[in-house]
Amino acid sequence: MLTAFLLFFPVAAALLLHFAKGNAARVMALGAALVEFAVAVFAAITAASGMTPGNSEAAYSSFAVNIPWIASAGINFHIGMDGLSLLLVLLTTFLVPLIILASFRHDYPNASAFYALILFMQTGLIGVFVSLDAFLFYFFWEVALIPIYFLAGVWGSERRIAVTFKFFLYTIIGSLFMLAAFVYLYFQTGANGGVRSSDIAAFYNLTLSAGEQAWLFWLIFIAFAVKMPIFPFHTWQPDTYTESPVPATMLLSGIMLKMGIYGTLRWLLPVVPLGTSQWGKLVMILAVIGIIYGAIIAIRQQDMKRLIAYSSLSHVGLMAAGVFSLNMMGLQGAVIQMLAHGVNVVGMFFIGDIIQRRTGTRQIAELGGLTKHTPLLSVSFLVLLLGTVALPLTNGFVGEFLLLAGVYKYNMWLGAVAGVTIILAAVYLLRMFQRVMLGPETSLTSTIQDLTGSELAVLVPLIVLVFWIGLFPNTFLQISEPAVLQILTLMGKQ
């Protein structure tokens, strides 16, 4: 029942938000998001206390809800959480209140609708992470798209219409391929006179020929690849990140991107293992191209938001590569990096937003010398940035280390090329830091204010997590380990 509450509470709050206006709306939204986070933490503690050595499933069994949805067709409202889902639910519920809090400085017109959409989006995201039925998964997958489309399209900057239109078309076309694959799989479950079912277990139990899996793989993969995005399905991403309002960008990069990786782990690898081994190498190469490509373009960026967008593209490539390395280290690395990247990228976009709001520009060339006036801002920025660069003891290090080790284990040369990402990330991020925060002041930056209380309230939890994940990664790794192990077992890799 906890899962059901986590799923439906945000949308219920979103509906209530309709009666609030302006300031009251955002305070209510923040309250609802905090309640949601508290419940998620409670769920995590319940699971941890129920955990006995060697038996992780018992801890999570109480999270499952399974009731008929379209009974005649064998489609159930089946939700539940294992360690993997739990981590992503925690990430979502942790980031959403911060994202709401981060938007307090902006006066968005029609605030109640704005915050209602964010909460609605939260339901969609959590739905994706807890669905254990293919059609339910698809349902929430699309539900998450609708609010972000409006958030970006209505409150975005000048070129928002063309950009969000492209984003919507790309992602929905991708997901329609996935739907076609799911419908096919669904009918296969009833192929030999059996009962049709879209339950995840039924999909896992299918025996599909290698030929079928070869094309099913692409149908499903494209949906996830667009969402992540993996090169060459990424072309919507930098524009959408840049043109969206900051909270939407944070949602997109911090959480929505993880939908793609989560989907790959849960709905692609174990369902079509033969297809995955057949095409995995190609995907790895694409992912590694994406790593280098994103990083090189990031170096050339003049706009802070665009730079972070391209750096995100580069980092997600590494996560994808880790997933397709199909070994314990790669998968665990992807899981921990999902959390780390979520924390870092949300923080970076927030700092970019603070700087833009104070100085009126995001152009790196027009900024400089911020450190003198803003010690708190500089330190926060530096911590998040070093986390992204993967400095040891920060969250990024744990993830990138495991990921690179995983990729290296899969193929030495790919691992070596992917490793360049750390160097390139240091190049573009440290350069940005140097040009924005150090050096001579400009007319725009000489009167800049340091962080306010509410901004600190956003950044401090993020910074805490940067170190928490960096110093005690096992807190999180042990939650996901059984789930990851199960995925590998299903694929016959363990």
Place this chain on the structure above:
Amino acid sequence: MTSIILLSVLGIVNLFFGFLKSNKILLPAAMVILALVFGVNLIDWNTDAQSYFNNMLTIDSYSVAFTGIVVLTTLLLIPFSQKYVREGQENLAEYYSLLLFSLVGAIMMVSYNNLLMLFVGIEILSVSMYVVAGSDKRNVRSNEAALKYFLMGSFATGILLFGIALVYGATGTFQLTDINAGIVNPANASLQPMLYLGMLLMFIGISFKVSAAPFHYWTPDVYEGTPTFFTAFMSTVVKTAGFAAFFKLLIAAFNAAQGFWVPTIMAITVLTLLIGNVGAVAQNSVKRMLAYSSISHAGYLFIALVAVNAKLSANAIFFYSLAYSVATVASFAVLKLVSDQRQREDYAGFNGLAKTNPLLAFVMTVAMLSLAGIPLTGGFFGKFFTFGAAIDRGYIGLVVFAVIMSMVSIYYYLRPIIAMYMQPAEDETAEPIAVSGFQSAVLVLLALLTVVLGVLPGLFSEVFK
């Protein structure tokens, strides 16, 4: 049967209301009549099938279900004729009565058991439509629409009748089940060419009525010229009745000749999907876009016909028709309110609607998302069930094509949403649109129905056991 009698009698009574000095009584009267018919119709639900007129008409769950859709659609649509009431249109009572009579035709189309009844039903429905298409007498486009529709429609009817005659010649009967028996009867083997030709001509006739390609060419012009309120009626009631009739014909009468007609229908399906969706992309008027979109939805419904599965297809057609009708009524209702006040039917006419009329914008958005087949709305499960029925028979190529076409459709269904939410209002359109409280309530109901269909599809997906 009671619903047919009620509609006929009350339709005549309604004509007498026209003698009253005030128009105000007409709308409530028509709504009461429709609500009454809707309730009475449900009494026959799940009872034994009843036959009338020597078994020419059968009232069973199938006919009750589809009668329910057409009556409900009309009931939900009629509040948006308020403008005619206010303007004191002199012939208003007649128009309402025509709608009631046309429903008699629609009910006959969904409960026929004999080709002659099908023909009579189609004619009753069509003749009313010819009249209402031209009801805006002072408008050249409306006159053109009526004439075009009438001429084309008469040809189509002639072709249909010719087809019925040939089928009769080949099988010796008008009764659906007897036709099926006649097809498999070896004594009729030499008459097969005549049968096939007859079937083909019948398909052409009915395809014309449901605006399936390549017999769709009248649709955009007629829809555009016809007053919006009646266009909405045409694109929902006529289509629903047409498909229910078509499916019954295929499954009950021509089941034995599947080898001949499945490829034929499949060709129509592909063509209809292509022309409907690609045509809609090119439009600049929302009304014409909706006309092409209605062609494309005929294509999706055809997929259920191709699947030819007594249970799956019937359920899919029922669900799809319901979801499609609700969303279409909502979109035409909003279009009518917008175009009445802003005097334009293009996308720009919707600019900034979210600011001035959030409710209208929201309902229109829900309707567009449903027509596009996005989850959370009925349209998604409509497509899901029709595609599922086809995949069940192994028509994967067809479904992939349909999926690609529905990707195309997202392009044009998003355009009104973009106009409403993301474009600023132009000066002349910045005024809020006047919507009565009652109309708002109906719009909310339509949006709610669409969402209920999308979230709890199980309530409606299994009506035929």
